[in-house]
Amino acid sequence: MAKMVIHGGKRLSGTVTIGGAKNSTVAIIPATILADSPVILDSVPQIKDVYNLMDMLGSMNVASDYDGDVLRVDPTQIKFIALPHGKVKSLRASYYFMGSMLGRFGKAVVGFPGGDDIGPRPIDQHIKGFKALGAQVHQQKDSIVIEAPHGLHGARIFLDMVSVGATINIILAAVRAHGTTVIENAAREPEIIDLATFLNNMGAQIRGVGTQTIRITGVEHLGTQSSHTIIPDRIEAGTYLSLAAAVGDGILVKNIIAEHLDAFLAKIQEMGVNLDVREDSIFVYPNSQLSGIKVKTSVYPGFATDLQQPLTPLMLLADSQSTIIDSIYPKRTRHIPELIKMGAHIKVVNNQILVNHTSHLTGTEVTAEEIRGGASLMIAALMAEGTTVIDCAENIMRGYDRIITKLQNLKADVSYSGNEIF
Template identity: 65%
Template sequence: MKSMIIQGGNRLSGEITIGGAKNSTVALIPAAILADTPVQFDTVPDILDVHNLMIILESMNVHSNFTHGVLDIDPTQIIESKLPSKAIKSLRASYYFMGALLGRFHRAVLTFPGGDNIGPRPIDQHIKAFKAMGAKVVEDHGTVNITAENGLHGARIFMDMVSVGATINSILAAVRAEGTTIIENAAREPEIIDVATFLNNMGAKIRGVGTDVIRVEGVDSLRSMNTHTIIPDRIEAGTYLSLAAAVGDGITLHNIIPEHLESFTSKLIEMGVQLEIGEDSIFVPHSGPLQAINIKTLPFPGFATDLQQPITPLLACARGVSVIVDTIYPQRIKHIPELQKMGLEVSTQKDVILVEHTRQLHGAKVQAGEIRAGASLMIAGLMAEGQTVISHADNILRGYDRIVWKLNRLKANVHIEDESGVEVTE
């Protein structure tokens, strides 16, 4: 595992461009195998999850090429094969191959997906949807076998809980099924709209994305005619907004969809951050005195669970006690003991996070337990005096496009080292 080395205590300034959305990309790549033609994606984030998904594609004889943010995928010679368990277990989003393979071949065999350990994230809603469409599911010693010998058929599916993953997987399975599938209590995240837009541009018939009822009329073929440009990553944007408010002397973020960030930017404004929001950019000036706030994470358009960790170090700059309640993943608190090592006055009481005003942070050796926890430690390291060493930095690299290059472009002092202490590029 790599380590991120940060020399903190410097004020940052400049401008960067936000990359394509990770949470779209990791669904779009599996979705590509549903196409009967080669496909191309633009503004693809250069993250470890993309490279692991490319390994999975190659195991199915699906060749891909990733250069300068453009990803070409050719599924025309796809074959059924055993998928590499190491790559599958490296990221949770590998479960999208369940829906995609089921839609393409009417069967799928995968080991249970891995990814961040942030509390219970069962796939029962995915399985429920597949069964409703006529599939049989057998779980055996960590492997999921899904078959639909007579093909998939349209169905009415009610999600017992709002789930982005289950909503997307249901769409992937239904898009080439026979008949119409209705998904009720569907998630409404922008990344779902992005995936549906890609599929519709290839000839799919998906309606209602962005609402809680989605209708999918199955089609026989999907053919790509144009490059699909991935939407900007609202979580990356929120992470840099937190960083800019905490240690910035004027930072501009480009490639932003402000509407996707309203629940987050409204909280920054409530704190006293003076944001200048444009059509597709946000400027964050040097922040003055900030006030404590209360945050409750909710499904979109509410405050994203993926942003409760990156905002935590910023809350330490505010006068008073800020409160975070994560209703999506209450156990997402692995960053708390690591932040405490750096002197941040933060604690938990029955899954409620309390952040007190902290005058000064100091560098320390900490561990990135997962992507967003790592982002939280990264921001704290930039705020702290001295050197911070974040081990398991691969978790940060999994989710943030060219993170070291972007930070240093803002005049930070950051680099990555391998296990032997040798500096490496991302």
């Protein structure tokens, strides 16, 4: 169990550069096995999930090499296997191998996915999509077996609920299927556009990404262009913007696509955070007086569920109550008892998080149950007087590129004890 140790109560300043998007990366790496030639990915974040996905590629005889922020993947010698359960359970995004293996081999055997425990996240819409494309799906012990003995064919698929995961998995399965697939009520996240850009540059025919209707005309081969630069991580960006507003004496956050953060930026500006939004960066000025706000998470382009937790510590500084309603994952509240240990005046009432002004936080020992909750505790620890020890800090490492180095460059007093070096 890794620990992050933070000596808080210090004002931070300087520049931080945002890495490639985690939620793009964990979809694009499984997508590389659809290619008929080697692939080069640039701006790949140095996070645990990348190494876990590389291990899964290796189990399929897919060579990969990671140097700096460049990942090279060679799927030309790929072999079909049932993906090992231990590795699959290490992160939820492993379920994207269901779609990519189905698209590549016409079959997939994948253990039930793991990842953060933030409430129910069923995969029924994924299964619905695979069946519509001609696959048969059944459970075998603790694995999902998906087979298309007569091949995959295009279909019209209406998602009963907007699902990023299902949208991505159906794209991965349909991109080499026969005929045209139409996904209606599709998710619109920038990371889906990034995945489609990667696939289209290799010869796929995907249209309509970024809208509620996506059309995919299947192709026989992929691989006409082998390189792709991953978009900046909007969740990492929002996390550092919250941090900068809470403990910053002037922090420049670089490598940002501001339009991907419209809902988040609107809310922190409503609080009174003073920003200078530039072409590909945002400068956060020191803040003195902040007001409470109401946040309700929703699917993109609404306020991202992944940003409600990193925003919570900043809300403690507001002079009036703030309210958070997470309509995506109402049970995403495991960070709240940990913040209370630090002295936060915060509670959960009827699936609403009520955040009240807190003038003083005190360092203590807390636990990062999952990625974004861990980021929330990290920001609170930087705000707190004294020393905070964050247990299970490896969860934070799953989602934040070189976070220790970046914090230290902002003059934070932080250290990390774990097997990873970031």
